[in-house]
Amino acid sequence: MQKDCKQVWENCLDFIKDNIFDKKLFDTWFKPLEPLMLEGDALTLKVPSMFFYEFIEANYIDVLSAAIRKELGHNAKLLYSVAMDKANNSNSVLPSNNIIATQNFAQNIPVNLDAQAKDLPNPFVIPGIRKVKVNSQLNENYSFENFVEGKCNQLARSAGYAVAQNPGKTAFNPLFIHGSVGLGKTHLLHAIGLETKKRFPEKTVLYISAEQFFQQFVDSTKNNTRNDFLQFYQMMIDVLIIDDIQFFANKTGTQEVFFQIFNSLHAANKQLIITSDKSPADLSGLEQRVISRLKWGLSADLQMPDAQTRIQIIERKLFKDGITMPRDVIEYLAYNINSSVRELEGALISLIARSSIAKQEITLDLAKDMIDKFVKSNTKEISIEYIQKVVCDYFKIPVETMLSKTRKGEIVAARHISMFLSRKHTQSSLATIGNKCGNKDHATVLHACRSVQNSCETDKEFRMNLEAIEKRITE
Ligand code: ADP
Numbered sequence: 001m002q003k004d005c006k007q008v009w010e011n012c013l014d015f016i017k018d019n020i021f022d023k024k025l026f027d028t029w030f031k032p033l034e035p036l037m038l039e040g041d042a043l044t045l046k047v048p049s050m051f052f053y054e055f056i057e058a059n060y061i062d063v064l065s066a067a068i069r070k071e072l073g074h075n076a077k078l079l080y081s082v083a084m085d086k087a088n089n090s091n092s093v094l095p096s097n098n099i100i101a102t103q104n105f106a107q108n109i110p111v112n113l114d115a116q117a118k119d120l121p122n123p124f125v126i127p128g129i130r131k132v133k134v135n136s137q138l139n140e141n142y143s144f145e146n147f148v149e150g151k152c153n154q155l156a157r158s159a160g161y162a163v164a165q166n167p168g169k170t171a172f173n174p175l176f177i178h179g180s181v182g183l184g185k186t187h188l189l190h191a192i193g194l195e196t197k198k199r200f201p202e203k204t205v206l207y208i209s210a211e212q213f214f215q216q217f218v219d220s221t222k223n224n225t226r227n228d229f230l231q232f233y234q235m236m237i238d239v240l241i242i243d244d245i246q247f248f249a250n251k252t253g254t255q256e257v258f259f260q261i262f263n264s265l266h267a268a269n270k271q272l273i274i275t276s277d278k279s280p281a282d283l284s285g286l287e288q289r290v291i292s293r294l295k296w297g298l299s300a301d302l303q304m305p306d307a308q309t310r311i312q313i314i315e316r317k318l319f320k321d322g323i324t325m326p327r328d329v330i331e332y333l334a335y336n337i338n339s340s341v342r343e344l345e346g347a348l349i350s351l352i353a354r355s356s357i358a359k360q361e362i363t364l365d366l367a368k369d370m371i372d373k374f375v376k377s378n379t380k381e382i383s384i385e386y387i388q389k390v391v392c393d394y395f396k397i398p399v400e401t402m403l404s405k406t407r408k409g410e411i412v413a414a415r416h417i418s419m420f421l422s423r424k425h426t427q428s429s430l431a432t433i434g435n436k437c438g439n440k441d442h443a444t445v446l447h448a449c450r451s452v453q454n455s456c457e458t459d460k461e462f463r464m465n466l467e468a469i470e471k472r473i474t475e
C-alpha cells in the first residue's frame with residue numbers, strides 16, 4: 001500500500017513539474033510535500049505548515065487536482081495533514097484530526113488542465129440570443145486595490161481605470177499596454193476587467209490570452225465553425241481583453257480574424273484592451289494593418305518600479321496575507337531585486353516558505369542567504385537607489401533630505417559619496433547618476449567625484465567612513 005502511495009505521488013509530481021512553468025517554484029512548493037497514505041481513492045499529503053497548505057490551495061489546486069485525478073480517477077480525494085508547529089507539539093506522528101481539508105474533485109475542481117480552455121464561453125451560441133452568461137476569466141486577486149501605483153505605471157493604471165469607468169467611450173480605444181515580463185500587465189488587465197464588471201454588471205467582459213484565442217480559432221477551423229467563432233466575439237462581447245498579443249506573430253490566419261473582430265467591435269464602440277511585451281513599433285511578425293489598429297487609441301508602458309514602490313508592493317502583499325516581516329528584510333528584498341515584480345514576489349514567497357519549513361523566524365540573515373541563491377547574478381547588480389540607501393543609513397539621514405537642495409555640510413558629503421560610489425559600482429552614466437541624486441547635471445557629479453577623491457587623500461576619517469560604507473554596499 002505504502003509503495004503504491006509513493007508511486008502515485010511520484011507520477012503526480014512528474015505531471016505537476018511538466019505543468020509548472022517555473023522550476024524554482026516547483027522545488028519550493030512541491031518538493032517538501034510528502035505522500036502519507038493512500039486509502040482507496042483518497043490521497044493524504046503531509047504539508048510542512050498551515051501557510052503551505054493555504055498557499056497551495058490558493059495557487060496550485062488546479063494543477064494538483066489535475067495530477068491526482070489523472071492518477072486516481074474522477075472520484076479522487078485529497079487530504080492534507082499539516083505538520084504541527086514546534087511550539088505546539090514536536091510529535092511527528094499526527095493524529096487524524098490534523099487532517100484539515102478534504103477536497104472532492106468531482107464536485108468543485110476542474111477535471112483537467114484543458115478545462116481552462118473548455119471553460120471558456122462556448123463560441124457556438126445561437127446568434128440573436130443575447131447575454132448568454134460568459135465566464136469572464138477574471139482573477140479577483142488581481143484587483144486595482146492590490147495593484148500598487150507608482151511612477152512606473154501611472155499612465156497605464158490611470159488610463160485603465162478611466163476605461164473601466166467608461167468602456168468604449170474614452171479616446172483610449174484600444175488601450176494598449178506594453179512592458180517586459182513580470183511588470184504587471186496581466187494584473188492590470190484583470191483589474192480593469194473587474195472594475196468594469198463592478199461598474200457595469202450588465203456588460204460582457206472577456207479576458208483571454210492571445211494563446212487561448214489562437215487555440216479557439218484553430219479549433220473553429222478544424223470543426224468548421226469559423227462563423228460561430230467570429231459571431232461570438234463580434235456580437236457577444238462588450239469589453240474584449242487580449243493578453244500577450246505578441247503571440248500572434250507570424251500567425252496570419254489568427255491575425256486576419258483578430259483584425260475583423262477588432263474592426264467590428266471598435267465600430268460598435270466596444271472596448272478593446274490589449275497587452276504585449278513590446279511597443280507597437282517594436283512588434284515583429286504582425287501585419288502592418290494590425291499594428292496600425294493597435295496605435296489607434298492610447299499606448300502606455302509599464303516600467304520596473306523604483307525601490308520605494310517595490311517596498312510598497314511587498315508591504316501590500318504581506319498585509320494581504322497577514323504576515324509580518326522586519327522592515328530591514330523588506331528593504332533588503334526591495335533594494336536587491338530589481339529585475340521584475342514577479343521575481344520580487346517569487347523571492348518573498350520563497351523566503352516565507354523557507355522560514356515556514358525551517359520553523360525559523362524571518363531575519364535579515366535568512367533573507368541574505370536566500371537571495372544569494374535566488375537572485376541570478378545579473379540581477380544582483382548594485383543600484384543607485386541601493387547605494388543612496390546605504391549611505392543615508394550610515395549617516396542616519398533620510399534619503400529625501402539627501403536628495404533635496406540642502407547645502408548643509410554633512411548632507412552634501414553624503415550626496416557626494418553617493419555619486420562617487422554610484423559611478424564606481426554601477427554602469428550608469430553621469431547624467432543618470434546626477435538625475436537620480438536630486439536632479440543634478442553631469443558636471444556636478446564629476447565635481448562630486450573629484451571632491452570625494454581629494455577628501456580621501458587628505459582626511460583620514462573621511463576615508464575610513466567611505467571604506468566602511470563601501471564594504472556595506474558590496475557585502
Ligand atoms: P506580466 O503580465 O507583465 O508578465 P504580471 O501581471 O503577471 O506581469 O505580474 C507579475 C506579478 O507581479 C503578479 O503577481 C502581480 O500581481 C505582481 N505585480 C506587478 N505589478 C504590481 C503592482 N504595481 N502592484 C502589485 N503587484 C504587482
Ligand code: MG
Nearest residue numbers: 185186187243
Ligand atoms: Mg502576463
